[in-house]
Amino acid sequence: xxxxxxxxxxxxxxxxxxxxxxxxxxxxxxxxxxxxxxxxxxxxxxxxxxxxxxxxxxxxxxxxxxxxxxxxxxxxxxxxxxxxxxxxxxxxxxxxxxxxxxxxxxxxxxxxxxxxxxxxxxxxxxxxxxxxxxxxxxxxxxxxxxxxxxxxxxxxxxxxxxxx
Amino acid sequence: xxxxxxxxxxxxxxxxxxxxxxxxxxxxxxxxxxxxxxxxxxxxxxxxxxxxxxxxxxxxxxxxxxxxxxxxxxxxxxxxxxxxxxxxxxxxxxxxxxxxxxxxxxxxxxxxxxxxxxxxxxxxxxxxxxxxxxxxxxxxxxxxxxxxxxxxxxxxxxxxxxxxxxxxxxxxxxxxxxxxxxxxxxxxxxxxxxxxxxxxxxxxxxxxxxxxxxxxxxxxxxxxxxxxxxxxxxxxxxxxxxxxxxxxxxxxxxxxxxxxxxxxxxxxxxxxxxxxxxxxxxxxxxxxxxxxxxxxxxxxxxxxxxxxxxxxxxxxxxxxxxxxxxxxxxxxxxxxxxxxxxxxxxxxxxxxxxxxx
Numbered sequence: 001x002x003x004x005x006x007x008x009x010x011x012x013x014x015x016x017x018x019x020x021x022x023x024x025x026x027x028x029x030x031x032x033x034x035x036x037x038x039x040x041x042x043x044x045x046x047x048x049x050x051x052x053x054x055x056x057x058x059x060x061x062x063x064x065x066x067x068x069x070x071x072x073x074x075x076x077x078x079x080x081x082x083x084x085x086x087x088x089x090x091x092x093x094x095x096x097x098x099x100x101x102x103x104x105x106x107x108x109x110x111x112x113x114x115x116x117x118x119x120x121x122x123x124x125x126x127x128x129x130x131x132x133x134x135x136x137x138x139x140x141x142x143x144x145x146x147x148x149x150x151x152x153x154x155x156x157x158x159x160x161x162x163x164x
Numbered sequence: 165x166x167x168x169x170x171x172x173x174x175x176x177x178x179x180x181x182x183x184x185x186x187x188x189x190x191x192x193x194x195x196x197x198x199x200x201x202x203x204x205x206x207x208x209x210x211x212x213x214x215x216x217x218x219x220x221x222x223x224x225x226x227x228x229x230x231x232x233x234x235x236x237x238x239x240x241x242x243x244x245x246x247x248x249x250x251x252x253x254x255x256x257x258x259x260x261x262x263x264x265x266x267x268x269x270x271x272x273x274x275x276x277x278x279x280x281x282x283x284x285x286x287x288x289x290x291x292x293x294x295x296x297x298x299x300x301x302x303x304x305x306x307x308x309x310x311x312x313x314x315x316x317x318x319x320x321x322x323x324x325x326x327x328x329x330x331x332x333x334x335x336x337x338x339x340x341x342x343x344x345x346x347x348x349x350x351x352x353x354x355x356x357x358x359x360x361x362x363x364x365x366x367x368x369x370x371x372x373x374x375x376x377x378x379x380x381x382x383x384x385x386x387x388x389x390x391x392x393x394x395x396x397x398x399x400x401x402x403x404x405x406x407x408x409x410x411x412x413x414x415x416x417x418x419x420x421x422x423x424x425x426x427x428x429x430x431x432x433x434x435x436x437x438x439x440x441x442x443x444x445x446x447x448x449x450x451x452x453x454x455x456x457x458x459x460x461x462x463x464x465x466x467x468x469x470x471x472x473x474x475x476x477x478x479x480x481x482x483x484x485x486x487x488x489x490x491x492x493x494x495x496x497x498x499x500x501x502x503x504x505x506x507x508x509x510x511x512x513x514x515x516x517x518x519x520x521x
């Protein structure tokens with residue numbers, strides 16, 4: 001929209017951008033990371049830092065931030081798995097600040113990161129498939145498939161009795 | 165038997181969590197470090213570079229002083245009419261040479277792709293995600309076997325699009341880009357006929373072949389001054405003005421009226437009349453002084469209504485949230501040419517009555 005036109009980068013502009021999209025971005029990364037607040041913090045902060053570095057070349061900051069932060073989340077989760085932290089995280093043992101309930105965390109962690117992000121944006125942020133696609137550098141069809149698979153996975157969890 | 169959880173309800177929990185204050189502080193601190201070091205970074209360690217930066221800063225300081233002195237001298241001749249008035253509008257002038265866009269272009273000849281790229285750069289920030297070039301379907305009327313279609317992809321609501329002003333700006337930009345690309349390739353002697361479609365109703369919204377032209381009758385600065393003057397006359401606050409440069413110039417303004425329904429009904433047309441240069445002759449006859457205009461009415465961050473015209477495709481459009489959509493007085497006088505593909509009169513479409521008297 002017109003209001004998204006950007007001028008020269010300055011700290012104030014970054015602060016304003018954080019005020020407008022920081023919260024939703026952080027929540028989305030919290031969802032994508034399966035409720036790991038530390039990972040969401042790190043990814044959000046690092047994404048904004050990189051935005052400052054590449055400000056001149058970024059045309060649409062919001063999707064750019066989403067894509068960058070999401071990649072950072074995925075990298076962090078992979079790194080955690082390589083270092084053997086993943087299991088503990090899945091058990092909730094290493095999460096210092098559990099900001100979400102165990103029920104929601106349990107649901108999220110049974111989904112793949114891209115599925116978590118997709119269902120969060122569709123069911124919490126109320127975005128359409130095409131809007132999610134634009135934020136995640138994907139296609140609407142791919143998003144639809146992710147959401148479908150996430151719902152199927154949840155249904156399986158219910159049938160297996162894994163979800164109370 | 166367990167039931168599938170309602171994901172809307174389940175995810176409502178996210179409303180209760182938010183990032184800590186320290187995250188904001190960290191981001192601001194990072195920004196200060198990065199942006200503060202942008203002019204030199206590690207290179208500042210080199211003495212000659214430090215001196216160069218010092219000279220540049222000194223020169224910039226002198227320039228600022230000179231500009232201030234010039235402004236003061238100017239203000240002695242022309243009293244500041246904005247004293248006591250709301251803050252001046254934010255002015256954004258798109259420089260196509262400095263826009264590095266991310267809009268994808270699929271298909272098309274090298275010449276057309278170049279034309280599209282230049283046209284997209286001219287509209288600056290945009291939500292247009294991609295432009296697909298294909299052969300025009302047989303369903304297009306009038307059908308031209310050599311015609312090609314430009315299909316724009318951007319976030320939009322397919323149904324009741326007129327009640328979603330959020331998509332108006334991008335939709336207006338699609339027309340600007342299509343017309344500018346067409347003019348660019350026609351200017352090179354190509355006989356290609358271009359159709360374009362912005363996906364709203366999956367039907368053709370424009371078939372045009374016009375004499376290519378450059379619109380250099382007015383400057384960006386003149387357009388800004390004229391719009392500001394019109395806003396002052398209408399007693400409305402203009403918060404933002406953007407000058408786009410798809411090929412000729414185009415103007416987009418944001419207004420924040422105190423009483424949007426009333427403004428829409430009684431003063432929007434007068435504002436448009438005063439703010440934007442009109443073609444010398446009715447629709448379609450070149451030269452057009454600008455490529456088009458877009459006016460949006462806002463309340464805070466929310467866009468309540470918008471009206472746009474594209475002189476190069478002979479199209480106009482209005483969007484508005486349902487409660488005030490009926491306040492559109494109809495089309496501006498300058499658009500009411502019998503040959504223009506006008507929208508239907510919204511008052512006749514069962515739109516709620518305007519709440520303003």
